[in-house]
Amino acid sequence: MENSTRRKFLTVTGAAAALALAGTLPGITASGATTVDTDRVPGYPFTLGIASGDPLPDAVVIWTRLAPKPLDPFGGMNDRPVSVRWEVAEDERFRRIVRSGNALARREESHSVHVDVRGLRPWRHYFYRFHVGGHTSPVGRTRTSPTAHQSVPAVSLAYASCQAWYEGFYTAYRDMAKQDHDVVFHLGDYIYEYGVGADGGLRKQDMAVDFQRETTTLDDYRGRYALYKTDPDLQAAHAAAPWIITNDDHEVENNWAGDISENNDPVAQFLVRRANAFRAWWEHQPVRTTQLPTGPDIQMYRRFQYGDLIRFNVLDTRQYRDDQAAGDGIKAPNPDSLDPNRTITGAAQEKWLLDGMAQHSARWEVLAHQTAIAQLDTAAGPPVLVPMDTWDGYVASRKRILGGAQDRKVRNLVSIAGDLHRSVASELRPDYADPSSPVVATEFVGTSITSGQDGMDLDAGGQTILDENPHVKFGNFQRGYVRCEVTPREWTADYRVVDKVSIRDGKVTTRAKLTVEDRVPAIHVH
Incomplete structure (x- = not known):
């Protein structure tokens, strides 16, 4: 069988079916790497853009995936986790940053990042971006939802x-x-x-x-x-x-x-x-x-x-x-x-x-x-x-x-x-x-x-x-x-x-x- 990081399951054995049913996906076993890259990626990593979604009154998910070579296996990334800095601000120039932190982009998740940003205010616009390896992503605009009983005109x-x-x-x-x-x-x-x-x-x-x-x-x-x-x-x-x-x-x-x-x-x-x-x-x-x-x-x-x-x-x-x-x-x-x-x-x-x-x-x-x-x-x-x-x-x-x-x-x-x-x-x-x-x-x-x-x-x-x-x-x-x-x-x-x-x-x-x-x-x- 091929390397465990890139297995091809073109046919199904009983064991493979059991893995799928149990929730352990083919080729998704945890990486054995322990080194975290904080400032090294092999090229501009935000080729797939950024996104936000599933807004709540106090939260929204922000997303990106590191992929310097987007159409290559694993986006051209190696097998090490990468620390990604994220920021959420009230203004597009990020002068009023209200939430920030670091997320780990792991190979077993295709070096994708899902940050469930909490502690936001309801029915407000926010701006977000990511940083890694000296690169900064495009800026995204998002909006939280109103509270459940809030009077909303439109x-x-x-x-x-x-x-x-x-x-x-x-x-x-x-x-x-x-x-x-x-x-x-x-x-x-x-x-x-x-x-x-x-x-x-x-x-x-x-x-x-x-x-x-x-x-x-x-x-x-x-x-x-x-x-x-x-x-x-x-x-x-x-x-x-x-x-x-x-x-x-x-x-x-x-x-x-x-x-x-x-x-x-x-x-x-x-x-x-x-x-x-x-x-x-x-x-x-x-x-x-x-x-x-x-x-x-x-x-x-x-x-x-x-x-x-x-x-x-x-x-x-x-x-x-x-x-x-x-x-x-x-x-x-x-x-x-x-x-x-x-x-x-x-x-x-x-x-x-x-x-x-x-x-x-x-x-x-x-x-x-x-x-x-x-x-x-x-x-x-x-x-x-x-x-x-x-x-x-x-x-x-x-x-x-x-x-x-x-x-x-x-x-x-x-x-x-x-x-x-x-x-x-x-x-x-x-x-x-x-x-x-x-x-x-x-x-x-x-x-x-x-x-x-x-x-x-x-x-x-x-x-x-x-x-x-x-x-x-x-x-x-x-x-x-x-x-x-x-x-x-x-x-x-x-x-x-x-x-x-x-x-x-x-x-x-x-x-x-x-x-x-x-x-x-x-x-x-x-």
């Missing part, structure tokens, strides 16, 4: 998903970085497991063979995150605001469900792959140690309260779901998709969500998650054909969550999601088969950052969705993201679209402005 947020690196340029992130957002959500498909091609697809960048294959090993997943994070526009968007991040399927493998892989690989083999994927995700995102995976398991769902205005429920609709109904794909509603016992969230997460709704802690209750809840009939005419990978394949979950919100008299329920590579804004009903089922929530599905390439204003598939689903109020098939302004009176969603992601300097405009009024779950298109 919150500005943005959300994005689906950013296949090889399918275009991150122009949408360049635009996002110029805006003033209190928080940014990434709702899945931060990376894609597919090979990027010898020429990097639309990027036209020569790629080493390691990047041309599908990710399965820990090295593969680490390399893919490093590749994506070299993008300057993505780095700028991370540096401009705190991010709250969940994952979808491509962070592991297309359309995985629970312990079932796309191609029905042996469960033990897939769980090792899932463990590798989750570990690399944690190493490269500004999240707390509470999100540190234990083998193939990770605590992804969590809540963030923004005063009395908004509560965000960040969901995980991959790890606990039943397998896709009827073999996946686009199908007519069927006994599997209509089975009352099936779930997309798992029982524990569903209870957590419904119990939280009963607390009525904020004016707007938000589901920040992966894919569309709304029924999306994709067939013209009388036949009904819906995707089995969305909530259409888990009708009972839709009924329980939306019906539960209605029973608990949730004041305003809003779903924000991605995955579809198109923008779709819908009014949500617990039961689309029942004409008397009321509208109880609204949903704003955002398009992809790049996945699907340039697109167009409205393709044939999008027109069919509008024609066949009267609850769908807006559709678009361009790339971009959604920015929202939320007040006690109104939720406003601006759909920002890019005319072309196939070139570096596409034009970003607002395609539509949609609003929802307090207590009225109806979408108005302006």
Whole structure:
């Protein structure tokens, strides 16, 4: 077997599966090195940028990863831990430093640094940076959340998903970085497991063979995150605001469900792959140690309260779901998709969500998650054909969550999601088969950052969705993201679209402005 610091687990033995299940990841054994480097790194180490995330009223996580050669194994770092100095200040010039310290960047964590900065003041902007080896990182701007019961007049947020690196340029992130957002959500498909091609697809960048294959090993997943994070526009968007991040399927493998892989690989083999994927995700995102995976398991769902205005429920609709109904794909509603016992969230997460709704802690209750809840009939005419990978394949979950919100008299329920590579804004009903089922929530599905390439204003598939689903109020098939302004009176969603992601300097405009009024779950298109 190869050196323990860079093992390749292309096949799974019983022992390897046991290690993954026990939480000891392949190639993640603690380094035997005892020497700590305080001032030596082999080149500029902040090539992957900096980031902050998971804001609380008194805390925020700040992140970086030392990688002087970002696309090399371990970023070009040696096996010694490195001491990294960090600072948080109230001003961009760091004249009023309020917190500082040293963190250890270890090889077994890809020399990433996650600092959970505590003792901050609520609902305030801060600036942060890192120092190591005579180098200073770029400066990041972040913001804590308000206290739980604080009166908040407005919150500005943005959300994005689906950013296949090889399918275009991150122009949408360049635009996002110029805006003033209190928080940014990434709702899945931060990376894609597919090979990027010898020429990097639309990027036209020569790629080493390691990047041309599908990710399965820990090295593969680490390399893919490093590749994506070299993008300057993505780095700028991370540096401009705190991010709250969940994952979808491509962070592991297309359309995985629970312990079932796309191609029905042996469960033990897939769980090792899932463990590798989750570990690399944690190493490269500004999240707390509470999100540190234990083998193939990770605590992804969590809540963030923004005063009395908004509560965000960040969901995980991959790890606990039943397998896709009827073999996946686009199908007519069927006994599997209509089975009352099936779930997309798992029982524990569903209870957590419904119990939280009963607390009525904020004016707007938000589901920040992966894919569309709304029924999306994709067939013209009388036949009904819906995707089995969305909530259409888990009708009972839709009924329980939306019906539960209605029973608990949730004041305003809003779903924000991605995955579809198109923008779709819908009014949500617990039961689309029942004409008397009321509208109880609204949903704003955002398009992809790049996945699907340039697109167009409205393709044939999008027109069919509008024609066949009267609850769908807006559709678009361009790339971009959604920015929202939320007040006690109104939720406003601006759909920002890019005319072309196939070139570096596409034009970003607002395609539509949609609003929802307090207590009225109806979408108005302006």
